[in-house]
Amino acid sequence: MNKKLSAIVIFMLIFFSLSAQNVLSEAEKQQGFKLLFDGNTSEGWRSANADIFPRSGWEISNGELKVLDAREGLERGGDIVTVDQFKAFDLQFEFNISEGANSGIKYGLGNNGPSIGLEYQLLDDENHPDAKQGIAGNRTLASLYDLITAEKEEGFINKPGEWNHGRIVVHPDNRVEHWLNGRKVVEYIRGDSIFKALVSGSKYKNYENFGMADKTPILIQDHNNLVRFRNIKIKELIN
Numbered sequence: 001m002n003k004k005l006s007a008i009v010i011f012m013l014i015f016f017s018l019s020a021q022n023v024l025s026e027a028e029k030q031q032g033f034k035l036l037f038d039g040n041t042s043e044g045w046r047s048a049n050a051d052i053f054p055r056s057g058w059e060i061s062n063g064e065l066k067v068l069d070a071r072e073g074l075e076r077g078g079d080i081v082t083v084d085q086f087k088a089f090d091l092q093f094e095f096n097i098s099e100g101a102n103s104g105i106k107y108g109l110g111n112n113g114p115s116i117g118l119e120y121q122l123l124d125d126e127n128h129p130d131a132k133q134g135i136a137g138n139r140t141l142a143s144l145y146d147l148i149t150a151e152k153e154e155g156f157i158n159k160p161g162e163w164n165h166g167r168i169v170v171h172p173d174n175r176v177e178h179w180l181n182g183r184k185v186v187e188y189i190r191g192d193s194i195f196k197a198l199v200s201g202s203k204y205k206n207y208e209n210f211g212m213a214d215k216t217p218i219l220i221q222d223h224n225n226l227v228r229f230r231n232i233k234i235k236e237l238i239n
Contacts, residue, residue, distance in 0.1 A: 039063040048079040070224040081217040088237040101225035110213035119145035150185035
């Protein structure tokens with residue numbers, strides 16, 4: 001294969017690799033999924049504390065939604081939320097954590113301020129100190145932050161700089177699941193006696209009706225670290 005043809009093949013591979021992101025399959029469309037991020041714009045998102053998307057601290061490029069690293073002297077943009085709100089849903093997303101990074105996907109928001117809610121923790125467990133805080137690992141990757149530890153087996157988590165697949169399912173009957181790379185790692189019932197006991201022993205104990213909002217936006221946390229997202233999609237669940 002000559003050099004010119006090789007260059008064309010490489011270009012086409014890159015093109016189709018990029019174009020395959022942030023696109024729903026026909027099966028996903030039929031199942032009722034919709035994209036929350038189109039790969040090119042901030043449409044459908046705003047600051048958690050304003051009606052516009054942050055002017056700094058976030059970047060959209062190469063089909064990715066990125067929270068930037070404020071440790072490099074960049075101005076922090078703050079958390080972002082979806083414009084739309086959801087009651088019961090199946091949320092799926094891909095994330096790529098930089099070394100030592102911390103972020104999170106929050107839901108169940110609304111009762112106690114714009115950023116207080118249930119959190120699917122996004123963390124580099126090996127290099128961020130928060131992994132050693134809390135109780136029995138309940139602040140590690142994919143955990144229900146400060147409440148329930150994700151049950152993760154070794155070998156199925158991709159390292160910082162590589163892509164992982166996250167999923168949050170909030171059922172109409174208040175059952176909730178966290179998934180990581182195709183495996184269920186957290187399961188609980190929002191509002192039951194066990195949940196209330198966990199909240200009472202956590203940092204959220206003073207928040208009334210914590211995590212119990214009937215409808216919620218989806219929040220992506222800005223924790224001053226570089227984290228990249230793509231293929232963010234949601235399906236609303238109905239009884």
